Amino acid sequence: MSDISAHSEQAEIYRKGFLAHAANG
Secondary structure (H helix, E strand, C coil): CHHHHHHHHHHHHHHHHHHHHHHHC
16 A cells, blocks of 8 residues: 555656646746
8 A cells, every 4th residue: 555655646746747847848
């Protein structure tokens, strides 16, 4: 369970970073 939670958090952070990079151009 803990591994899944950590993966979800990591994915969210990665997604936010990707969106920020795309928005930055």
